[in-house]
Amino acid sequence: MSRKTGVLELAVLGLLHESPLHGYELRKRLSAVFGPVKRISYGSLYPCLKELVATGLIAEDTAASVTGVGKRGRTVYKLTAEGKERLQDQLGDHGPAAWEDESFGVRLAFFGQTDADVRLKILEGRRTRLEERREKVSSAMGRTREKLDRYTLELQQHGLESVEREVRWLNELIATERGPGSHAAVSARPRSAK
Amino acid sequence: MSRKTGVLELAVLGLLHESPLHGYELRKRLSAVFGPVKRISYGSLYPCLKELVATGLIAEDTAASVTGVGKRGRTVYKLTAEGKERLQDQLGDHGPAAWEDESFGVRLAFFGQTDADVRLKILEGRRTRLEERREKVSSAMGRTREKLDRYTLELQQHGLESVEREVRWLNELIATERGPGSHAAVSARPRSAK
DNA sequence: GTTAGCATGTAAGGAGTTACATGATTTT
DNA sequence: AAAATCATGTAACTCCTTACATGCTAAC
Numbered sequence: 001m002s003r004k005t006g007v008l009e010l011a012v013l014g015l016l017h018e019s020p021l022h023g024y025e026l027r028k029r030l031s032a033v034f035g036p037v038k039r040i041s042y043g044s045l046y047p048c049l050k051e052l053v054a055t056g057l058i059a060e061d062t063a064a065s066v067t068g069v070g071k072r073g074r075t076v077y078k079l080t081a082e083g084k085e086r087l088q089d090q091l092g093d094h095g096p097a098a099w100e101d102e103s104f105g106v107r108l109a110f111f112g113q114t115d116a117d118v119r120l121k122i123l124e125g126r127r128t129r130l131e132e133r134r135e136k137v138s139s140a141m142g143r144t145r146e147k148l149d150r151y152t153l154e155l156q157q158h159g160l161e162s163v164e165r166e167v168r169w170l171n172e173l174i175a176t177e178r179g180p181g182s183h184a185a186v187s188a189r190p191r192s193a194k
Numbered sequence: 195m196s197r198k199t200g201v202l203e204l205a206v207l208g209l210l211h212e213s214p215l216h217g218y219e220l221r222k223r224l225s226a227v228f229g230p231v232k233r234i235s236y237g238s239l240y241p242c243l244k245e246l247v248a249t250g251l252i253a254e255d256t257a258a259s260v261t262g263v264g265k266r267g268r269t270v271y272k273l274t275a276e277g278k279e280r281l282q283d284q285l286g287d288h289g290p291a292a293w294e295d296e297s298f299g300v301r302l303a304f305f306g307q308t309d310a311d312v313r314l315k316i317l318e319g320r321r322t323r324l325e326e327r328r329e330k331v332s333s334a335m336g337r338t339r340e341k342l343d344r345y346t347l348e349l350q351q352h353g354l355e356s357v358e359r360e361v362r363w364l365n366e367l368i369a370t371e372r373g374p375g376s377h378a379a380v381s382a383r384p385r386s387a388k
Numbered sequence: 389g390t391t392a393g394c395a396t397g398t399a400a401g402g403a404g405t406t407a408c409a410t411g412a413t414t415t416t
Numbered sequence: 417a418a419a420a421t422c423a424t425g426t427a428a429c430t431c432c433t434t435a436c437a438t439g440c441t442a443a444c
Contacts, residue, residue, distance in 0.1 A: 006402085006403070007403095008403080008404085022423080022424090023423075023424065023425090024421095024422065024423050024424080025423095031334075032334070032338075032342070032346060032349075032350060033346070033349075035349075035353040035356075036327050036330065036331050036353055036357065037295055040404085041404075041405060041406080042423090042424075042425070043404075043405060043406070043407090043425090043426080043427095044403070044404050044405075046424065046425055046426085047425090047426085050425095073412095073423090073424095074422090074423065074424085075423095075424080101231055105349060108345055108348070108349055109345060109346050109349055110345075111344075111345040112343040112344070112345055112346075133230050136230065137230050140225075140226070144226075148226070149306040150305075150306070151302055151303060151304075151305040151306055152226060152227070152303050152306075154302070154367065155226075155227075155229075155299060155302055155303055156226060158360075158363055159229040159230055162229075162356070162359075163230065165356075165359070166352075169352055173348065200430085200431075202431085202432085216395080216396090217395075217396065217397090218394060218395050218396080219394095219395095234432085235432075235433055235434080236395090236396075236397075237397090237398080237399095237432070237433060237434070237435090238431070238432050238433075240396065240397055240398085241397090241398085241432095244397095267395085267396090268394090268395065268396085269395095269396080389444100390443105390444090391442105391443085391444085392441100392442085392443080392444100393440105393441085393442080393443095394439100394440075394441070394442090395438100395439085395440075395441100396437100396438080396439090397436100397437080397438085398435100398436080398437080399434105399435090399436085399437105400433105400434090400435090400436100401432105401433085401434085401435105402431105402432090402433075402434090403430105403431095403432090403433095404429105404430090404431090404432100405428105405429080405430075405431095406427105406428090406429080406430095407426100407427090407428090407429100408425100408426080408427085408428100409424100409425085409426080409427105410423100410424080410425085411422100411423085411424090412421105412422075412423075413420100413421080413422065413423095414419100414420080414421075414422085415418100415419080415420075415421090416417105416418085416419080416420090
């Protein structure tokens with residue numbers, strides 16, 4: 001059933017689940033979710049909010065919205081019941097899409113609202129994905145090392161090390177997931193896991 | 195004069211300056227220029243080549259193109275005189291655009307064709323850019339540390355360390371630029387430095 | 389003989405940006 | 417009273433992707 005939900009929409013749903021917010025504040029929080037590199041502009045945020053309202057996943061929180069006379073006023077948004085459902089649906093997804101570059105960061109940001117077994121699957125999927133990439137890059141480098149100039153080589157090398165560093169980071173995260181409280185966390189069987 | 199040249203166009207010009215190539219091969223080389231993350235699809239490469247031909251910056255190398263009967267044949271492209279000019283123009287640019295995320299990697303990949311003083315300016319500009327970013331992220335973390343959950347914090351921390359790591363890398367590159375042959379390279383004072 | 393890789397292209401569309409337009413509130 | 421930051425929104429546009437369409441060539 002669930003239609004394609006872009007990463008931005010997912011991030012908005014996730015943030016609104018924590019607490020109702022208005023657009024401006026939402027954007028600031030989004031900066032924490034997407035790294036320092038990708039910051040969302042109002043030109044994409046507001047149309048996104050508009051569409052989420054149209055789809056019925058979020059609603060204007062009339063109680064919290066400040067709309068005095070003459071004021072343009074802040075419009076505060078909150079999740080609807082359908083929005084919560086959709087969010088849970090999306091956060092439960094542990095398919096390949098969850099560990100691709102675009103979505104992984106957002107998925108991780110909302111791990112607090114994600115089941116332990118799903119978290120582990122996503123982390124491991126991501127690690128495998130990166131290990132494949134590392135293989136590809138390093139074998140490509142092996143084949144063409146002599147033909148590349150200093151700078152291209154430097155670039156490739158740095159890229160390779162970035163991938164390796166992320167793998168180490170994932171290993172730590174995975175270890176932490178499995179480590180303390182692993183009895184409670186892991187043994188909590190996925191109820192109705194597909 | 196010079197119209198806006200996207201990063202893809204710049205990368206194509208840069209690669210064709212090294213040697214004439216056909217689209218398929220070009221794409222493989224582009225994978226080395228843009229990291230393992232961003233790979234260019236044919237859906238953007240071929241239209242790009244088309245436009246560069248239309249603009250007169252590249253031309254089909256009729257000598258090298260294999261176009262036997264019935265065969266669709268490879269179309270080999272090479273730089274035109276205007277293309278070379280445009281490339282030199284672009285590679286000489288050491289303005290802020292050169293060290294932004296989208297272009298920096300490409301600019302570095304073609305440092306072999308870039309003047310030493312321009313190289314240094316771009317590397318330093320990039321480093322300053324990243325230091326600003328590091329400041330912003332780490333101060334934002336300081337302000338909100340308590341309010342963030344484990345995973346968001348982990349994400350921010352990893353992002354911060356990525357930035358710091360790139361700064362260290364840049365420091366090495368800058369040191370190397372200044373190191374061997376530094377008398378010639380560095381003592382060449384920036385003439386008319388603004 | 390079929391799988392994988394080589395090779396070129398188009399049409400439709402997604403996901404976002406920039407630039408603009410507007411105005412209130414807070415700080416200096 | 418000026419500057420910064422808060423706050424919302426639209427229109428035009430850019431860049432790139434996906435999915436499709438086509439066919440050759442080498443290896444297994």
